[in-house]
Amino acid sequence: MEDPRTPLAPPAFKSGVVTLAGPPNAGKSTLLNRILGEKLSICSPKPQTTRHRILGVCHRPGAQILFLDTPGVFHARDRLNRTIVETAWAAIAEADVVLVVLDASRPSPEEERLLAARLRADGLAAVIALNKIDRLGDKSALLPLIERWAAELSSATVVPISALEGTQVEELVAALIAALPEGPPYFPEDALTDAPLRFLAAEWIREKIFAFTGEEIPYATAVTIESFEEEPAGGRMRIEAVIHLERDSQKGIVIGRGGAMLKKIGTAARLDLERLTEKKVFLRLTVRVQKNWRKDERAIRRFGYGAPAPAGFRPRQTMSGE
Ligand SMILES: Nc1nc2c(ncn2[C@@H]2O[C@H](COP(=O)(O)OP(=O)(O)OP(=O)(O)O)[C@@H](O)[C@H]2O)c(=O)[nH]1
Ligand SMILES: [Mg+2]
Structure with a gap:
């Protein structure tokens, strides 16, 4: 019989790439900075602020999350915007888990459909953050958005948050860690980014x-x-x-x-x-x-725009384990 005093094995270390994706202006960069506790990615009230893939390394007990901030996705027409949106899609394709960030106070159904279609087509795991809940007087306004995403991606966890005020951000981080595979830390404990x-x-x-x-x-x-x-x-x-x-x-x-x-x-x-x-x-x-x-x-x-080569800061995790 097993000795009941035997300590349980500590939970395995979790790590992997979480790409922040969403319509322009949803609060992706604000959320990244909030999670990191540092100003890394630039933010503004104007849409299409972020133009690059930016790595932010998040350290939590038992886990290291490699966040990739990205430009917002939308139907881009001009050349620069097409290049920028391509950068976002490339970073989304690199994700172990896609963190979809949506502005719950101002949904953008067209961009959301674009994103959901890609996540389904590529079979990507997703966690959905319904952001800016501080702007909602009536929280029942979240229900149609929750229903829409339950229909789009039934397996995704949905977490209402306020990146600006920090509400439920650690709950969101816990949901991301739960969704990540087991793996080692890829960066030293004090690393913030690989960006020079x-x-x-x-x-x-x-x-x-x-x-x-x-x-x-x-x-x-x-x-x-x-x-x-x-x-x-x-x-x-x-x-x-x-x-x-x-x-x-x-x-x-x-x-x-x-x-x-x-x-x-x-x-x-x-x-x-x-x-x-x-x-x-x-x-x-x-x-x-x-x-x-x-x-x-x-x-x-x-001027430095265009998707960089895949980050390659960790071995690709494949389903078959080759
Ligand atoms: N009220 C409120 N405003 C927020 C919240 N999160 C972000 N914002 C604001 O929303 C605006 C856009 O934030 P960003 O973080 O730049 O958004 P983004 O998704 O990175 O935007 P792009 O890089 O342009 O795609 C800024 O004015 C933020 O201060 C929130 O939780 N509540
Ligand atoms: Mg941004």
Whole structure:
């Protein structure tokens, strides 16, 4: 007979890739930052903010989740947006579990159908976060959305959350860990991302343009880093970045009267970078016009857009275990 005092074997370590997917503006990046407890991915009230696949490593007792933030999926028409949406689909295809993030206060049935069809076609496991519940006066407004997704993907767990306020976010993380396969940690305990600092610098500058300018300007903007130097012995960081726009009229707005707008963008981005690196940052911004770059495949690639090669930070898990 078994000794009743024998301790149970500890639960196996869980790990894997969870891709955040959803319509633009659903709160994917806000949710990622909330889960990580760090500002990593850029957020804004405007749709189509995220343009890249961004890895965020989440550490919890007994589990490591490799989150991939992605651009929102929608029926893209122009060249840049098609490239960006392709990046999202490629990251979705890499997932062990897809975390579908939806804005429960403003459903977008067309994009939701697009996503559900792909998840069904590829047989991907999904957990569904109904986000922004803080905006719902009456929680029964969730019911039609729950019903729709139960019909679309009957096996998926649904968790209502508020990424902004943190409501039920840990319950969501627990549901994701439950859905992940057993596996080892792929990154050291203090890892946050594999994204280089110069990439984050470019992103955070772009975030300020989303925050401080309107109309077409955020969409017509790309940011590249021309030089990135760290002075030895923990000194200052010197970063030179270029803000690329499509028209001269946009250039005037981004520079602002007497350079005021450019200064505002630079100061806000610099403060974010100083917080992250705990170093003094010297940031120099230049504005350039590259006519209609969003239609130009070569410019799109040169500015760093397009699906990267599969992340490959962990061996592919296959059903057959080959
Ligand atoms: N009220 C409320 N607002 C939220 C919540 N989560 C995100 N938001 C807001 O929704 C807006 C969009 O958030 P993002 O995190 O940038 O959304 P996203 O899904 O990453 O958007 P794209 O990258 O453009 O696809 C921002 O203004 C957020 O502050 C939430 O739980 N409640
Ligand atoms: Mg985003």
